[in-house]
Amino acid sequence: MITLQGVRKNYSSEVAIGPVDLQIPAGGITALIGPNGAGKSTLLTMIGRLNGMDAGAIEIAGYDVASTRSKDLAKIVSVLRQENHFVTRLTVRQLVGFGRFPHSKGRLTRTDEEIVSRAIDFLDLAPLEGRYLDELSGGQRQRAYVAMVLAQDTAFVLLDEPLNNLDMKHAVQMMKHLRRAAEELGRTIVIVLHDINFAGHYADHICAMKDGAVVEFGVPSEIMTDEVLSRVFDTAVQVVDGPSGPLAVYY
Structure with missing residues (x-):
């Protein structure tokens, strides 16, 4: 609550x-x-x-x-703000991996990678996980940000x-x-x-x-x-x- x-x-x-x-x-x-x-x-x-x-x-x-x-x-608690300032040379998987930072401090474990994969699959992003953010449509990029938030696992x-x-x-x-x-x-x-x-x-x-x-x-x-x-x-x-x-x- x-x-x-x-x-x-x-x-x-x-x-x-x-x-x-x-x-x-x-x-x-x-x-x-x-x-x-x-x-x-x-x-x-x-x-x-x-x-x-x-x-x-x-x-x-x-x-x-x-x-x-x-x-x-x-x-x-995880938060997705309205303004997303993305780095163009970041792939979808790299972005979603940032959601694990509170747990891994940037050093992703096998468990972290599994959670990242589940978030990517949940948002139907697997075919796009190697693509850079500036190569995506607005809708695809928004899904990637939501996947990042879900990967935080809050x-x-x-x-x-x-x-x-x-x-x-x-x-x-x-x-x-x-x-x-x-x-x-x-x-x-x-x-x-x-x-x-x-x-x-x-x-x-x-x-x-x-x-x-x-x-x-x-x-x-x-x-x-x-x-x-x-x-x-x-x-x-x-x-x-x-x-x-x-x-x-x-x-």
Whole structure:
């Protein structure tokens, strides 16, 4: 479980995130949704200690995020930021191998190599593992970064807009991979999403944010309603019955 108590980040007298009190259950996928500027990415990076808090406390599986040693925290939670600054002369396998650094300190053992191979296979990257990152499409490169995070072998995985720059086909494939990671690998995945319909279809819980605050938290059926989504996004939203569940239609 991830627990946030009174978490706050101050940017100015007019702009702040929080205070946020929230419990994200262990297991499955929790999607953070909301309009631009709602604070989704800031909240995610504070959970992963990539962004400092001005007040409050965050615990992941009982570990205090602020005080736990970095090398220990890196064995509990892995984070994929929105901005990936890749080195072009790095192969897919080399990149995924970086996920083992908290365990191997750069000296990969046979066990590390096996874990790297499993992550590569899980994301269907085996045919590409010898290719350099600048030889890949945006979708392939994004899969490689997610494989790196999975190779870190943490129970908790934080992903900041991993569907950015992916077309519809590759976005669907990515969400299916993450759904499998939650179900088959037992990972707890917290993901920032812009597409509410992806959240409604693939997530187990949805956390809706607006103006730096958590305004709704619940299972998809509780969040995917006309009233909730219209209020969160400040625009008229109608939720209709789709072939595989509720769909939000903006008008």
